[in-house]
Structures are given as C-alpha cells and as structure tokens.
Amino acid sequence: EIVLTQSPGTLSLSPGERATLSCRASQSVSSSYLAWYQQKPGQAPRLLIYGASSRATGIPDRFSGSGSGTDFTLTISRLEPEDFAVYYCQQYGSLFTFGPGTKVDIK
C-alpha cells in the first residue's frame, strides 16, 4: 500500500499570503495519479487538482499542483477567505490512499 504523508499538519496564514502544501508518497505514484481535495467543516471533499497538476472544472487559477514520483505540492498563490480548510492529497495509481490532511487556518 502506498502511504501518503502531508506536511505541515497545520499552516497558519493570513488572507493574501501564499500557501505551499506538501504530499510525499512512500513509493512512486505511477503516471502522476495524484489528486488534491479541499474539505470544509460539515462538507464533502471537493476535487481541486488531478493528474498532479490539472485543475478540476471551476477551480480558480490561484490553485496549482506540481510534482512527480514521490513528491507533490499544492500551491495557493493568494489565500482568499474561503480557502481556509483542510486539504487532502490522494493517490489513485495503486487502489486509493489519502494523506492525513493539512489544515490551513487563519493566522
């Protein structure tokens, strides 16, 4: 099973700042089958990024994904108030596993 580790666990930032979230896999994720989801309290996860770097439909361009192999990054260029949430990475190249999440909260 591919284990995903996310860092940091919590990221405290102010609106307008840049957020950089990391996701590391215990083994290479084939064909960049890596997705990012955003989850707000009481809501279902929402797809942001798939294929490591492709934005899902309707996702603002302040969200970007990068990486390959075992190291992946989600970047939010300028945080908007609605971006404060928990972010999960997911690999779907070998069944499915999710990372433990990074909480982005307001500083």
Next chain:
Amino acid sequence: QVQLVQSGAEVKKPGSSVKVSCKASGGTFSSYAISWVRQAPGQGLEWMGGIIPIFGTANYAQKFQGRVTITADESTSTAYMELSSLRSEDTAVYYCARANGTTVIRRYFDYWGQGTLVTVSS
C-alpha cells in the same frame, strides 16, 4: 449538473448491518464507477470499495473484504453500500463519490455525495 444524494443518518447496534444509498442524477449513471469513502470523526478519508454499475463488478479494500457489499441498481441510478458486523470503530460519515470514468481503479473522484453519518452504539 451531476448530483449524488445519499440516504439519511443511521444509528445501529454493534453486530448489526447498515445499508446506505446514493442516488445519482444529472449524468449517465452506468458510465461512471462509484466508490465509497468513509471518514471517522475528526479523522482522514478511507476508501472502502467501488463498483462499475454497467457491469455490477465491485472492488473492495482489503481491510473491508468480507464485511462490505457494494451494489448498484441501474433502473434507479442508485448505488448501495452495506457494511455488516458493525463495531464502534465503524462510526463515521460515509460518502459515495463518482469516478471520472468507467473503471473503479485509476480514477479520481469528481463528484461526491453529501455524506451519511452512521453511529454504532449500544
């Protein structure tokens, strides 16, 4: 617009079973696989298994093999997840999620249901 609407919250006794439904609208139900993902209180996301409605074939996570059954009814565009031998650790929100294609594996989840809280308590 694709929508997945799940059945309501359940309270179950340890040792019993629960069956959660997920009704799809706004798309071609049979053309997309449906997976089930659960989230224990304050915890992360865990994939349980998935099904291709047009074939009725299901894949299950090893952890849940023998305890979970995922089915689909094309006539009503509804997928079901039944979990048996419930224990307190199964208390969680259960989500259905649509895959971006007709296979269960190697697919991300582009639409999610609203979640169903299952509480297991004596």
